[in-house]
Amino acid sequence: MSASYDAAAVAALADQPVSWQDKALPPAWWGRTVREILADRPRLSQLPTPLLTLSGPGMEHNLATLARWCTEHGVELAPHGKTTMAPALWAAQLDAGAWAITLANAFQLGVARAFGVRRVMVANAVISPLQLRWIADQLAADPSFEVLVWADSVRTVEQMEAARSAHVGADARPLDVLVEMGGAHGRTGARDVETALAVAQAIAAAPTLRLAGVAGYEGAIAHGADEAGLEHVRAYLQSLADVHTQLADLYPADVTPVVSAGGSAYFEQVAKVLGPLASTGARVVLRSGAYIAHDDGYYREISPLGSAPRTDGDRLIPSMHGWVRITSQPEPGLAIFDAGKRDLPFDEGMPEPQLLRPRREGESPTPLTGLAVSKLNDQHGFLRFPEGEPPVVIGDELRVGLSHPCTAFDKWGLIPVIDDPDAADPVVVDLVRTFF
Amino acid sequence: MSASYDAAAVAALADQPVSWQDKALPPAWWGRTVREILADRPRLSQLPTPLLTLSGPGMEHNLATLARWCTEHGVELAPHGKTTMAPALWAAQLDAGAWAITLANAFQLGVARAFGVRRVMVANAVISPLQLRWIADQLAADPSFEVLVWADSVRTVEQMEAARSAHVGADARPLDVLVEMGGAHGRTGARDVETALAVAQAIAAAPTLRLAGVAGYEGAIAHGADEAGLEHVRAYLQSLADVHTQLADLYPADVTPVVSAGGSAYFEQVAKVLGPLASTGARVVLRSGAYIAHDDGYYREISPLGSAPRTDGDRLIPSMHGWVRITSQPEPGLAIFDAGKRDLPFDEGMPEPQLLRPRREGESPTPLTGLAVSKLNDQHGFLRFPEGEPPVVIGDELRVGLSHPCTAFDKWGLIPVIDDPDAADPVVVDLVRTFF
Numbered sequence: 001m002s003a004s005y006d007a008a009a010v011a012a013l014a015d016q017p018v019s020w021q022d023k024a025l026p027p028a029w030w031g032r033t034v035r036e037i038l039a040d041r042p043r044l045s046q047l048p049t050p051l052l053t054l055s056g057p058g059m060e061h062n063l064a065t066l067a068r069w070c071t072e073h074g075v076e077l078a079p080h081g082k083t084t085m086a087p088a089l090w091a092a093q094l095d096a097g098a099w100a101i102t103l104a105n106a107f108q109l110g111v112a113r114a115f116g117v118r119r120v121m122v123a124n125a126v127i128s129p130l131q132l133r134w135i136a137d138q139l140a141a142d143p144s145f146e147v148l149v150w151a152d153s154v155r156t157v158e159q160m161e162a163a164r165s166a167h168v169g170a171d172a173r174p175l176d177v178l179v180e181m182g183g184a185h186g187r188t189g190a191r192d193v194e195t196a197l198a199v200a201q202a203i204a205a206a207p208t209l210r211l212a213g214v215a216g217y218e219g220a221i222a223h224g225a226d227e228a229g230l231e232h233v234r235a236y237l238q239s240l241a242d243v244h245t246q247l248a249d250l251y252p253a254d255v256t257p258v259v260s261a262g263g264s265a266y267f268e269q270v271a272k273v274l275g276p277l278a279s280t281g282a283r284v285v286l287r288s289g290a291y292i293a294h295d296d297g298y299y300r301e302i303s304p305l306g307s308a309p310r311t312d313g314d315r316l317i318p319s320m321h322g323w324v325r326i327t328s329q330p331e332p333g334l335a336i337f338d339a340g341k342r343d344l345p346f347d348e349g350m351p352e353p354q355l356l357r358p359r360r361e362g363e364s365p366t367p368l369t370g371l372a373v374s375k376l377n378d379q380h381g382f383l384r385f386p387e388g389e390p391p392v393v394i395g396d397e398l399r400v401g402l403s404h405p406c407t408a409f410d411k412w413g414l415i416p417v418i419d420d421p422d423a424a425d426p427v428v429v430d431l432v433r434t435f436f
Numbered sequence: 437m438s439a440s441y442d443a444a445a446v447a448a449l450a451d452q453p454v455s456w457q458d459k460a461l462p463p464a465w466w467g468r469t470v471r472e473i474l475a476d477r478p479r480l481s482q483l484p485t486p487l488l489t490l491s492g493p494g495m496e497h498n499l500a501t502l503a504r505w506c507t508e509h510g511v512e513l514a515p516h517g518k519t520t521m522a523p524a525l526w527a528a529q530l531d532a533g534a535w536a537i538t539l540a541n542a543f544q545l546g547v548a549r550a551f552g553v554r555r556v557m558v559a560n561a562v563i564s565p566l567q568l569r570w571i572a573d574q575l576a577a578d579p580s581f582e583v584l585v586w587a588d589s590v591r592t593v594e595q596m597e598a599a600r601s602a603h604v605g606a607d608a609r610p611l612d613v614l615v616e617m618g619g620a621h622g623r624t625g626a627r628d629v630e631t632a633l634a635v636a637q638a639i640a641a642a643p644t645l646r647l648a649g650v651a652g653y654e655g656a657i658a659h660g661a662d663e664a665g666l667e668h669v670r671a672y673l674q675s676l677a678d679v680h681t682q683l684a685d686l687y688p689a690d691v692t693p694v695v696s697a698g699g700s701a702y703f704e705q706v707a708k709v710l711g712p713l714a715s716t717g718a719r720v721v722l723r724s725g726a727y728i729a730h731d732d733g734y735y736r737e738i739s740p741l742g743s744a745p746r747t748d749g750d751r752l753i754p755s756m757h758g759w760v761r762i763t764s765q766p767e768p769g770l771a772i773f774d775a776g777k778r779d780l781p782f783d784e785g786m787p788e789p790q791l792l793r794p795r796r797e798g799e800s801p802t803p804l805t806g807l808a809v810s811k812l813n814d815q816h817g818f819l820r821f822p823e824g825e826p827p828v829v830i831g832d833e834l835r836v837g838l839s840h841p842c843t844a845f846d847k848w849g850l851i852p853v854i855d856d857p858d859a860a861d862p863v864v865v866d867l868v869r870t871f872f
Contacts, residue, residue: 105774156763186766328592329591379541436849
């Protein structure tokens with residue numbers, strides 16, 4: 001058993017038989033375990049369409065790249081596990097040195113507990129008495145379990161304390177709470193330093209809570225990477241640093257305060273503004289989640305290690321792809337494929353046609369240009385191209401690039417990992433189970 | 437065992453224990469079976485947020501209403517099962533007299549076969565040799581199993597025939613194929629009568645296929661219900677009827693030809709234009725799927741039995757709701773709640789704030805006006821309201837109306853069914869398992 005998660009529980013996922021419930025897999029595999037299937041080194045061509053795959057080497061590269069980048073920049077990483085909801089990928093992130101797994105809510109925390117994840121940051125307020133009681137029970141049952149939650153108002157702190165003090169005694173382990181600092185026109189988070197300090201004081205005064213640091217999310221403050229947007233992000237991060245500095249006397253003596261920000265879009269700005277706090281005793285924690293899969297859309301554009309890099313280090317590799325089949329070619333310039341909103345992400349840009357799979361054995365994939373996905377229905381996609389000789393025919397299989405890992409992973413309960421998305425017929429090297 | 441599905445397999449779903457994998461349920465219920473849980477008549481207040489629920493009486497009303505409407509209008513119903521992917525709801529639809537279940541692809545057909553659904557229309561071409569072989573094996577293994585698929589081009593027919601004739605003998609049960617008629621600027625489907633006739637001739641000439649009718653989807657032709665849109669829909673449906681009429685001599689003598697169209701938006705037009713074909717020996721089959729849940733958005737507006745009805749019969753009742761909790765109130769006019777793109781549909785309009793749940797026992801829900809959901813992130817929602825005294829506070833629970841059942845159901849593996857969404861604390865009367 002690893003120190004940071006239950007390795008046996010993660011490994012046991014490979015002993016589960018697959019079934020008709022797994023839409024990524026062919027009927028011939030139903031009833032076999034993941035381990036048995038992988039022993040045959042199956043090929044992509046044995047799988048049905050539509051399909052989502054991950055690239056094994058790509059993810060390994062991305063894991064190592066961000067781990068190294070964090071080390072070099074003096075920050076720690078608590079990758080946001082909501083991106084993948086895949087305990088096997090969380091395990092890989094923890095094995096690569098992650099300090100904790102970040103999650104969004106109590107359900108996701110339940111999944112993490114089922115796989116023994118020892119340290120979790122819930123990057124939200126937990127208000128529900130039901131969920132606060134369950135977290136209290138988890139803290140009581142497992143002395144090694146650590147959890148940090150956020151609060152952005154005095155009322156939130158009062159509700160947390162009321163639910164906890166009605167449930168646990170004064171000698172119970174306290175719940176660690178970070179003050180959440182927000183920004184104008186952002187999402188959650190106190191909108192000014194004064195409010196944030198009042199929240200911190202309320203946490204410090206609450207008998208069953210413990211003030212554990214400051215947190216925020218710069219990804220809600222900007223959506224582009226022009227200099228004005230980056231300046232806006234830095235100003236916000238500086239306010240977060242200011243709150244932390246002003247809390248120095250409020251932190252309990254036995255706490256290493258956490259200062260946390262950083263999605264996958266602006267983590268270089270976080271390291272720049274918050275990184276220096278590490279030398280004053282703070283633990284500076286990034287929470288990037290999308291980096292493990294990266295993408296061919298939003299994150300390719302905006303990541304500091306994407307197509308227009310803004311920091312030193314290797315570029316991340318887009319490591320998730322869709323595979324679709326042309327099922328209709330009803331009019332010039334239009335083909336319909338067999339994947340839709342149930343299969344592929346569509347909220348941060350449409351899938352990008354990239355490759356035509358070999359039509360015959362022995363051929364290579366053909367790069368596609370001049371095609372665009374114009375629309376997805378529930379179970380269909382619309383592929384547009386110039387009229388004239390069509391670049392695809394009915395029966396063709398295409399690889400598409402995708403934008404936004406969070407809304408790609410959540411459409412698949414089991415995701416094949418392949419050895420090389422550019423290969424003529426990639427080998428399936430793993431099957432990753434997700435829990436949404 | 438029912439004649440139309442495996443009632444024992446559906447009933448067995450209630451014997452499965454729930455777990456940390458079921459995000460709709462509280463930890464206190466993990467390890468208990470659905471049957472055990474329901475025996476306690478639990479209340480909505482025992483469930484976590486965010487949550488999706490269905491209304492039991494609402495769905496019963498909708499099931500009975502459309503079944504009656506179809507009988508009165510001389511058409512049959514093969515409800516599109518992709519909407520819910522819930523075998524227990526398919527069973528209710530079949531019990532209400534549905535002729536078949538419609539599905540979108542081979543994966544969904546696999547789910548239907550796991551629950552013994554006897555007759556399935558796959559409202560798409562099936563091109564993949566892998567999937568065609570599996571369907572052939574299913575037909576061979578179960579003489580009572582009936583499946584109909586679509587084709588909209590000669591190439592599609594050729595690919596189907598090639599895959600099948602390489603796999604089954606000449607004496608195998610043929611695969612029933614409907615010619616798919618489309619319309620300009622629509623989705624799949626032959627764009628003119630001439631092409632459709634050529635497809636039909638190809639099917640009729642293919643040794644392992646059987647021409648079984650004509651199909652199409654008018655929902656891809658229009659998106660509004662103004663008179664111009666409805667006229668466009670009728671013209672399209674008439675072309676579908678024309679194809680059927682011209683196929684009279686091609687249908688095998690032992691086939692009752694199926695003529696199928698009809699989503700949940702224009703089924704009254706389908707009955708009007710295609711219904712008369714029933715008297716000439718055709719089986720006219722609607723495929724509406726969304727009607728069972730109906731909604732507070734797209735379908736409320738456009739359904740012939742919605743808020744602006746275009747046909748006789750009871751109105752459908754919106755029977756799915758989201759339940760969310762306010763977790764932050766960071767600036768005037770803005771509150772953040774705990775549900776996002778992972779929890780609630782957002783592709784056909786944002787959730788609609790409807791009710792504030794009682795803050796104290798003994799109170800009633802309060803109707804909400806003047807609030808709007810402006811945006812969903814992955815795990816957060818943005819609630820906007822006029823500045824001034826805020827209508828909600830942190831900790832409040834809200835009911836929201838939803839738009840588009842297909843993208844609501846697919847976010848939940850287990851969906852509580854309640855007795856009355858307007859009650860102060862509804863009783864949970866069922867837990868419906870979905871398979872996406």
